[in-house]
Amino acid sequence: MDAAWEVARERGLAEITLREIADRIGMRAPSLYTHVASKNAIYDAMFGEAWTQYADEVSRVEADLPQDLAGTLRAYADHFVGFATREPVKHLLMNQRTIPGFEPSADSYAPAVAVMTSFAEHLAPRGITAQEDVDLFVALVGGIADTQLANEPGGDRWTRLIPRAIDMFVRDLEDRNR
């Protein structure tokens, strides 16, 4: 797995080859089939590993979440966009599913579901229960991360808009409840 991530970061997620992974661990490519069923099974394991790591990190964020809604959304957004820019390859695999022919298995998808469930559970007591509210927030934060990575990887032209975006979103919620 370490070798797979290494190759993915160096050459691109879609460009990993079994021969290159095998080379790095002193093996021949066909020998990998003793441990994994296919190349897609490697992507599946990477998908599960990435989401498990994300779930671990987000649980630490949730451990000391502020009480107010704006601060809570800000903490989630900062962590999500921070993860995406820190680990663009993992973000690509987890959220943009662009690998030809790869569909995550139920097992490796489970931690992703857990993250979303926990997210909803922490938002509810702070006043967000409607699915549309969560959906708009997800699109807004995801749009910032994706636009940043696509147009200016390594920069902050879009990530610095996060505070404004949160503020805009929270005021929208307040106006709608008025």
Next chain:
Amino acid sequence: MDAAWEVARERGLAEITLREIADRIGMRAPSLYTHVASKNAIYDAMFGEAWTQYADEVSRVEADLPQDLAGTLRAYADHFVGFATREPVKHLLMNQRTIPGFEPSADSYAPAVAVMTSFAEHLAPRGITAQEDVDLFVALVGGIADTQLANEPGGDRWTRLIPRAIDMFVRDLEDRNR
């Protein structure tokens, strides 16, 4: 080109092969090299063709744009997301650049630049001149399109949030100018 789009829509953008394109037009694969320099040159031509079509469509949208800012942004957003959901393969090639090793040439990139320039020129007289305002709008609308396509292709769970998103964004602009 028609055959290339056909294969891309049927099997996926990254899955097109020269042999399959050639088959559809009654040719052998190597004969394609008489007309194009490489497979990436085909992607490049597709990229240019897609952005040219988008520019044509958007120029018709701009031909009868309302005077107010909210209506204008709504027209742009509706068209962008409509195009993305109507032509997901073109959207992928144009805006998510996930094809291994493909970088658009300056020529094929030109219509994309023209679209953004015209966009800015139509926003300025309606009160939007700051780059941050344009950036946030782009991220917001792009996030809605991408989230819709990634999580529920063919549905409207996110696209129906467009009116609310525009309203939220315009009220943010008004509040900031107050």
Next chain:
DNA sequence: GTCTATACACCGATAGAC
């Protein structure tokens, strides 16, 4: 000029020897 035929290096994957 445009095509066919053929070849090369690489890919994921499988069979079978040890």
Next chain:
DNA sequence: GTCTATCGGTGTATAGAC
């Protein structure tokens, strides 16, 4: 469990027929 040998398929390249 790891290896070698090999398969069909891929992008790419070139020689040569018409």
